[in-house]
Amino acid sequence: MNSIxxxxxxxxxxxxxxLLLHEKLITFQQISRTVxxxxxxxxxxxxxxxxxALPKIPPTIILLDIQMPEMDGFEFLQAFDTYxxxxxxxxxxxxxxxxxxxxxxxxxxxxxxxxxxxxxxxLLKELKETVEGIFKDFV
Amino acid sequence: MKENRIRILYIDDExxxxxxxxxxxxxxxxxxTANSAQEGKQLLKEIMVHIxxxxxxxxxxxxxEFFNEIxxxxxxxxxxLLTGYTDVEDIIDAINKGHIFSYIKKPWDEHELHRTxxxxxxxxxxxxxxxxxxxxxxxxNDELNRFIYSTSHDLRxxxxxxxxxxxxxxxxxxxxxxxxxxxxxxSCVLKLDGFIQKIIEYYRNSRLEVEYEKxxxxxxxxxxxxxxxxxxxxxxxxTHVDQVAEFRGDTFxxxxxxxxxxxxxxxxxxxxxxxxMVNLSVKAEPHKATxxxxxxxxxxxxxxLNNIFKMFFRSKNNNxxxxxxxxxxxKEALSKIGGTINVESKYGEGTQFEIxxxxxxxxxx
Numbered sequence: 001m002n003s004i005x006x007x008x009x010x011x012x013x014x015x016x017x018x019l020l021l022h023e024k025l026i027t028f029q030q031i032s033r034t035v036x037x038x039x040x041x042x043x044x045x046x047x048x049x050x051x052x053a054l055p056k057i058p059p060t061i062i063l064l065d066i067q068m069p070e071m072d073g074f075e076f077l078q079a080f081d082t083y084x085x086x087x088x089x090x091x092x093x094x095x096x097x098x099x100x101x102x103x104x105x106x107x108x109x110x111x112x113x114x115x116x117x118x119x120x121x122x123l124l125k126e127l128k129e130t131v132e133g134i135f136k137d138f139v
Numbered sequence: 140m141k142e143n144r145i146r147i148l149y150i151d152d153e154x155x156x157x158x159x160x161x162x163x164x165x166x167x168x169x170x171x172t173a174n175s176a177q178e179g180k181q182l183l184k185e186i187m188v189h190i191x192x193x194x195x196x197x198x199x200x201x202x203x204e205f206f207n208e209i210x211x212x213x214x215x216x217x218x219x220l221l222t223g224y225t226d227v228e229d230i231i232d233a234i235n236k237g238h239i240f241s242y243i244k245k246p247w248d249e250h251e252l253h254r255t256x257x258x259x260x261x262x263x264x265x266x267x268x269x270x271x272x273x274x275x276x277x278x279x280n281d282e283l284n285r286f287i288y289s290t291s292h293d294l295r296x297x298x299x300x301x302x303x304x305x306x307x308x309x310x311x312x313x314x315x316x317x318x319x320x321x322x323x324x325x326s327c328v329l330k331l332d333g334f335i336q337k338i339i340e341y342y343r344n345s346r347l348e349v350e351y352e353k354x355x356x357x358x359x360x361x362x363x364x365x366x367x368x369x370x371x372x373x374x375x376x377x378t379h380v381d382q383v384a385e386f387r388g389d390t391f392x393x394x395x396x397x398x399x400x401x402x403x404x405x406x407x408x409x410x411x412x413x414x415x416m417v418n419l420s421v422k423a424e425p426h427k428a429t430x431x432x433x434x435x436x437x438x439x440x441x442x443x444l445n446n447i448f449k450m451f452f453r454s455k456n457n458n459x460x461x462x463x464x465x466x467x468x469x470k471e472a473l474s475k476i477g478g479t480i481n482v483e484s485k486y487g488e489g490t491q492f493e494i495x496x497x498x499x500x501x502x503x504x
Contacts, residue, residue: 015296021303028310067292098299100291102347114345120296121303124310 004056004135008034012076013065013096014042016122022063022096022130025124031131032061041071045079048087057090061131063122064106064114066097073097077113088113096122144169145260146186150205151177151194160192163249168256176205183209189263190256192243195222203233210238215267217259221245232430234466266403272441287342294335301328320422337464340395347391351499354386354393356421356428363397364419367405370417374405387499388421392472395428399465400492404434405460407490411438428496435489469476 006017013019019037026035038044044062051057073095082090084092095108098120108117116130145168149160157172164170171186173179176197183191191209193202200208206218220242222230233239240259243252248392279368308314314321357380364376401417408415418433439447439454446452448470451463473480484490 017300017302020302021300021307024307024311028307066294098292098413100295100336102286102343118298121306123306 004059005102007032008058008059008060010062011037012041014039014068022122025127029124029128041068041076060091062091063094063096064093066099077111094118094130146188147190149192154196176200190217190259192219195220203229206238213461217263284291292357298328298332336460339463341468349389349475351387352390356380356390359394360419363401367401370405373415374415377418382423384423384425386428388496389476392476396469396474399469400432404432407436409437426498430494433491438490439484440486440487440490
């Protein structure tokens with residue numbers, strides 16, 4: 001499935017087991033060879049801002065959890081929204097959550113930065129279809 | 140000074156009235172006196188009283204004027220006006236505006252005044268209790284909100300991780316499991332998750348405001364069938380929607396009702412039945428919709444029919460026990476939107492639920 005050679009995936013989730021599960025799924029499906037995991041949304045933001053210096057930002061998929069201590073998914077989105085277009089245009093954000101909270105779901109769907117909300121447990125089929133949907137114009 | 144005594148402030152410019160009042164009532168109440176509105180105000184800054192009695196005829200400011208002045212800063216104490224037979228207009232006006240609880244004619248009758256004071260205090264303490272209860276309720280509701288939110292997340296999140304691990308173990312074949320233990324773990328996790336979801340559903344039904352929008356019954360039924368068909372692929376679904384009028388209703392509650400009833404119809408089928416079926420019919424009319432859900436499943440024992448809508452009731456006579464909350468949620472959701480439900484069932488032959496839901500179309504309002 002590896003149709004975008006330099007595609008990288010950034011995982012942001014405070015649950016270490018979910019990070020591991022998602023990384024395994026991505027590797028299993030060969031979606032990307034580069035998976036960068038963050039248990040803390042702040043650290044992910046720092047990493048992304050360090051990317052500004054890069055001559056070319058690789059296409060990036062961000063799998064973002066909603067409920068996290070310190071900085072939650074929505075706060076991450078708010079902060080990321082202020083980032084330069086150069087980075088934002090390369091990053092495709094997919095929310096991943098086990099939340100059934102109506103407020104969380106409507107808030108996620110209303111956010112223009114979010115491409116899709118996927119339920120946990122993340123299913124291989126859904127992940128694959130979402131990634132294909134994002135890059136259908138490239139193939 | 141006893142804490143539970145009724146505290147009264149009496150304001151009158153005639154000193155002998157103040158003394159007479161003290162003499163008659165000091166044994167029953169804790170009494171403070173002032174001989175002008177000005178002095179009364181000063182006293183009220185220091186002492187919290189339950190009842191204020193003021194004479195109407197006083198120099199500088201009258202009783203009604205005094206009450207008007209303090210009602211915004213001191214809304215709680217009950218106000219009683221003491222007056223001669225004159226100034227009726229003022230008094231009626233003041234009472235009608237709600238500033239004054241009662242008025243007493245001078246010279247006062249001791250029994251009458253006692254009675255008035257006690258009635259006033261009763262209202263005072265009832266209002267106070269009510270206020271305290273409201274604060275308490277708001278706090279409990281707020282806590283419940285946060286509790287449900289964290290339940291939905293903190294309980295479900297690790298469960299979903301377990302399901303993720305099971306899924307992964309199947310993908311990479313890394314677990315040798317000849318006895319199918321993984322499947323058992325999975326079915327237990329799904330059962331627990333189902334129960335958590337029911338609790339959230341119950342909670343949302345009781346908290347969420349009712350919202351009316353256009354309902355497409357064909358879509359709603361198809362969504363349900365798509366969701367439940369995989370649980371028993373042998374079941375044949377028959378649907379018949381007769382929508383003669385546009386229907387408006389609360390989407391969330393109607394789908395909760397349909398989901399629970401159809402889920403039951405799918406779940407409680409006879410294992411040996413060669414042609415399991417679920418019949419769904421909807422008739423949407425200008426003023427109501429009638430929805431019928433019929434199955435040829437195991438049925439419900441007649442002695443249990445009266446209890447099936449009770450919380451946590453489970454019919455003993457089946458080997459697929461549920462959470463005992465589904466039909467309770469159905470009933471609660473119906474009562475939120477003004478619907479009714481009827482059930483007919485023959486044990487061993489099948490069950491039919493018929494619900495009616497009022498149509499909230501514009502021409503009704």
